[in-house]
Structure formats: C-alpha cells, structure tokens
Amino acid sequence: MKAVTLHLLRHGPPLRPGLLLGHTDVAAHDPGCARLLAPAMALDVAGIVTSDLRRARASAEALAQARALPLAVDPRWRELDFGAWGGRAPDAVPQADLARFWDDPDACPPPGGERWSALCHRVGQAIRERDRATLVVTHAGAMRAAVSVLTGLDHRAVWALDLPYGALLSFKVWPGEKPAGQITDLRSGNAP
DSSP states (O other): OOEEEEEEEOOOOOOSSSSOTTTOOOOOOOOHHHHHHHHHOOOOSSEOOOOOOSSHHHHHHHHHHHHTTOOEEEEGGGGOOOOTTBBBOOGGOOHHHHHHHHHHHHSSSSTOOOOOOHHHHHHHOOOOOOOOOOEEOOHHHHHHHHHHHOOOOOOOHHTOOOOOTEEEEEEEOOSSSSSSEEEEEEETBBBB
16 A cells, blocks of 8 residues: 655644643634745645644645645644633643643543543544645644554653644554654754
8 A cells, every 4th residue: 555645734833822722713823934834835745634723724724825735624633622721821720630631631631621532533533534645734732642643652652742833743654554754843844
C-alpha cells in the first residue's frame, strides 16, 4: 500500500493565549501571519483540512485561498473539550483537580469535558480517512492525540512534546502499518 503524507499545523496564537481554550471558539491574533504560514506554502499537498474552531479555520482559509487548494472543515480536529474549565486560566482551576487530569485524563477528565481516549478516537478516525497528501490546521491537543494514535505513545509522552503556535508535524502513514513521522519547526522549516 502507498503511504499518505499527513502534515499537522498548529494554529497561530489566539487573542488570549495561555488559557485552557478547548472548544471555546476564539479568533487567532493574526490568522494570516506570513511567518507562521510560509513553510506550509511549500508543502506538497492535495488539500487542506481544518478544525471548525475560528483560531484554526481562519489560517486554513488563508492558506487554501493563497494556494488555490480545496478546504474541508472537520470538527474531529478540534482541541480537547475542557468542559467547565474551557476559557479559564490553568491557575483558576482547582489545582488538585487539574493535577489529577494531567496524571490520568481518562479517569479524571475536566467536569463536563472530554476524556483523552475520546479525543484520540475522533482524531484517529479522521486520520484513517486520509487517502491523499493533506495539511491539517488544528490544535496542540489534537496534534498530540495524532502522535499518540500513530506511534502508540501514551499521554505522558506526547504531552512532553513542545508544540508552539505554528508548529508543524509531518508523518508518512501506511494503512495498517506503523507510520514514520518527523517533527519540523514551522518557524525555521528545519527538523530539530
């Protein structure tokens, strides 16, 4: 079977960075930021997929228009749903509850929020449907879930990945086989 290239691009900074935004739909500070989008302009892809949340969607729309590529909106690429914590600063959440969540996000999800396994499940479904080279503009949590799905790493391992705004992850995905991936810093365009 032929490998499919999958590029995951984290959106630019939201208007208020540092919050547990989750499904809170806020705009990006500068969705068309040339510095963040420039390396994505050179990727060999057949189309662009984006989360439906504005902070990702606006950048995807700018890229699709600039590259004359088809754009699909897929809510499965949303960030983890932080439920009652959505839109709050981490220090505004009960610290014991937050610590339990980081330690075991399946047993201790945010109140009214999403379990880690549910995020991995929906992102895994979205990945399995990719049959051509694609750029996905998404969120750090969804990117970490993709790494977990594609490599078998647990939440502790993937949460240790530094994924700044504009980070780019690239994978070769073989249906039914373990993929090979490469992490690239979008701002420099160079592999670490």
